[in-house]
Amino acid sequence: MSWKYSHINKKIFIYISLIMIFISGYVIVGQLTQSRNTSKAAEANTTTYGCYGYGINTTFGSCNLATNSAFPLIAADIPNLVSQYTINGITCTPNPAEVNTTVSCTGTLNSTRVAPQGILAIGIEGLPLANCTFSLSTFTCPNIAVGNTAGSFKIFGKIGNSTPVDTNVTISVINHLVNYNDLISQNLGAITSPFNEISCNIVYVNQPTTCILTIRSGYIIPADMKFGLGTAPAGQCITSGNILTCAGVPTSSQAGLQPLRVQIGIGQVYDSGKSFNVLALPPVVTPPVNPLTLLKSSINCIPNPVEVNKFINCTGMFASSTLELNVEGNSIVKCTVSDSNTFNCTNIPVGNRVGGFKLFGTIAGGSKEDLGLVINVKAAPSVISTATQPATNTNPSSNATASLPRTGGKELAGLLLMALVIGIVAYLFIKNKNKKL
Numbered sequence: 106m107s108w109k110y111s112h113i114n115k116k117i118f119i120y121i122s123l124i125m126i127f128i129s130g131y132v133i134v135g136q137l138t139q140s141r142n143t144s145k146a147a148e149a150n151t152t153t154y155g156c157y158g159y160g161i162n163t164t165f166g167s168c169n170l171a172t173n174s175a176f177p178l179i180a181a182d183i184p185n186l187v188s189q190y191t192i193n194g195i196t197c198t199p200n201p202a203e204v205n206t207t208v209s210c211t212g213t214l215n216s217t218r219v220a221p222q223g224i225l226a227i228g229i230e231g232l233p234l235a236n237c238t239f240s241l242s243t244f245t246c247p248n249i250a251v252g253n254t255a256g257s258f259k260i261f262g263k264i265g266n267s268t269p270v271d272t273n274v275t276i277s278v279i280n281h282l283v284n285y286n287d288l289i290s291q292n293l294g295a296i297t298s299p300f301n302e303i304s305c306n307i308v309y310v311n312q313p314t315t316c317i318l319t320i321r322s323g324y325i326i327p328a329d330m331k332f333g334l335g336t337a338p339a340g341q342c343i344t345s346g347n348i349l350t351c352a353g354v355p356t357s358s359q360a361g362l363q364p365l366r367v368q369i370g371i372g373q374v375y376d377s378g379k380s381f382n383v384l385a386l387p388p389v390v391t392p393p394v395n396p397l398t399l400l401k402s403s404i405n406c407i408p409n410p411v412e413v414n415k416f417i418n419c420t421g422m423f424a425s426s427t428l429e430l431n432v433e434g435n436s437i438v439k440c441t442v443s444d445s446n447t448f449n450c451t452n453i454p455v456g457n458r459v460g461g462f463k464l465f466g467t468i469a470g471g472s473k474e475d476l477g478l479v480i481n482v483k484a485a486p487s488v489i490s491t492a493t494q495p496a497t498n499t500n501p502s503s504n505a506t507a508s509l510p511r512t513g514g515k516e517l518a519g520l521l522l523m524a525l526v527i528g529i530v531a532y533l534f535i536k537n538k539n540k541k542l
Contacts, residue, residue, distance in 0.1 A: 178214065178221040180267035187273050190218045194274065195227070195260065197249070201277035204255060204323030207248045208276065214242040223265030229276065230259045234269060253323040255280045282325045288367050289375045299324035300349075303365070308334060308356050308383045316365075318349040329370040334381055335363030338374060360385040396425050397466050401477045406453075406464065410481035413459060416452045417480060423448040427469040432480050433462040455482045 178190065187194040197210040210227050214220070220239040227246040228234030237246035251258070255278050261269040281287075283299045298321065305316040316332055326349055331338040335357025342351040357363045365379040404421035411417050419430055423442055430450045431437040440450035455462070461481050465473040 175216060175219050178218045178225065178264065180264045180270070182218065183262045183264070183270045183272060186212070186262065190214055195272060197260065197274070197276050201279045202251045203281045204251065204253045204278055205281065207250055209245065209247045210237075210249060210260065210274075211243065211245045214244070218242075220244075221264045223267075225262065225264055226269075227260060227262045227272070228269075230261050230269075230271075234261065234263065251276070251278045253321075254278065255323065280323050280325045283327060283330070283369075285369065285373065285375060287324075288369075288377060299326070303377075303379055305334070305354065305365075305381050308363075308381055309386050310356060310360055310383055311358050312386070313340065313353045313355055316351045316354050318351070320344070320347045320349055322347070327369050331368055332377075333366045333368075333374075334383060335359065336366070338366050338368040356383050359383070395474075396423060396468060397474045397476065399423075400428075400466060404464075404476055404478055406478060406480060410483050411455050412485045413455065413457045413482055414485070416454055419448075419450045419453060419464070421448060422446055425468050429467040430476075431465055431467075431473075432456065432482075433465065434458070435462075437467065455480060458482060459484050 178186075182190055192213045192215050195210050195212040197208045199208060202208045219242065225237040225239075225244055225246075226234035227237060228249050229251060232250050232252055235246050235249045237244040257275050257277050260272045260274040260276060262272045263269040281299075287299050301319040301321050303316065303318045306314045308314045314334070320326060326342065326344050328342075330342050330349075330351075331340050332342070332351050332354050333339060333356075334354060336355050339355050340351055340353030342349055360383050362380045363383045365377045365381060366374050367377045368374045400421055400423050403423075404419055406417045406419040408415075408417060417432070419440075423440075423446060426442045428440040428442060428448055428450070429437045430440060430453055432453060432455050435454045435456045438450050438453045440448045442448045459482055461479045464476045464478040464480055466476045467473050
């Protein structure tokens with residue numbers, strides 16, 4: 106009996122063991138199948154999107170760093186973005202770019218990186234950054250402002266709220282050469298205008314003026330730019346620093362508010378949108394003419410030259426009745442003025458000095474004025490005395506009388522000297538003759 110039960114217990118144990126082995130095998134096979142499917146799903150995910158967890162568990166399981174090398178771009182990658190994580194670096198166009206414009210930058214990540222989990226933004230150092238968008242591994246960053254200063258500038262980048270860092274990319278910014286689009290009325294005076302301020306000197310009709318313009322930073326003014334007020338532009342503009350000085354700006358023949366017109370070279374003339382008031386010419390005020398000034402061109406004095414202690418007479422055209430004349434250093438003589446605006450001054454003394462002396466005129470006792478006429482005073486000629494002696498006619502047959510010629514003192518002295526010489530010669534001749542006898 107005991108053996109029989111013992112035999113039955115052994116069979117039950119064997120059956121239960123076989124059942125347990127079967128169940129265990131089924132569980133093991135199921136687990137292997139599930140693990141294989143999970144591994145394939147994770148592999149597929151990392152192949153398409155990269156290993157987002159950098160080794161941290163994901164939805165599909167653990168990220169195997171050895172087999173998944175494409176990681177999402179992070180802020181720490183920005184300094185090496187060009188050298189390690191892009192195919193051809195970052196390209197910004199246009200480069201160089203003009204001031205006050207925008208550029209667009211693009212790049213393509215290589216196989217080691219995929220799009221970041223945050224937003225990539227790129228821009229010039231110190232200026233607002235522009236957000237980028239991804240199309241697969243290629244990113245595009247449009248509307249990046251370049252500012253209003255020329256030079257070479259660094260491109261900075263960031264991801265999300267990280268601090269912008271240098272991407273080791275630079276861009277050149279150049280000044281803008283002013284063209285007509287900058288000058289037409291709807292632009293001049295706006296924030297993008299090349300000029301901060303425009304002023305012109307007081308303007309009269311048909312009278313050229315000078316206008317001064319302050320150039321806004323970032324603009325280059327063409328050398329052949331010119332302006333005109335209500336008329337065709339002309340003149341010449343010169344740039345010095347940020348000041349443009351335009352001289353010889355022509356003005357309209359019409360008074361009133363006139364538009365400032367601008368032209369570059371021989372191109373089209375535009376209305377700048379600025380206007381200035383053109384004034385009528387002020388009346389010409391003719392200053393009073395000094396009658397003595399008119400007298401200078403008509404006065405005539407005779408004789409000239411004149412001997413010392415003599416007098417001269419002067420005539421000419423004059424409109425005042427109170428004219429007085431005098432020779433320098435001598436007394437004043439009042440003149441007579443006729444109804445025909447002519448005057449006559451007689452007996453004007455010249456004094457006893459020899460030389461050239463100015464003739465002065467005075468009106469109504471006013472100050473003397475040099476009339477521009479010089480009176481030349483000369484010495485009087487020497488006076489030679491003469492003597493007459495009666496002569497007796499030695500011819501008794503004649504009743505006529507003869508007069509000795511008049512001789513001056515010099516001629517008489519000469520005759521006496523000659524007679525003395527003849528007497529001495531005759532004396533010596535007679536004395537010498539007596540000795541021989």
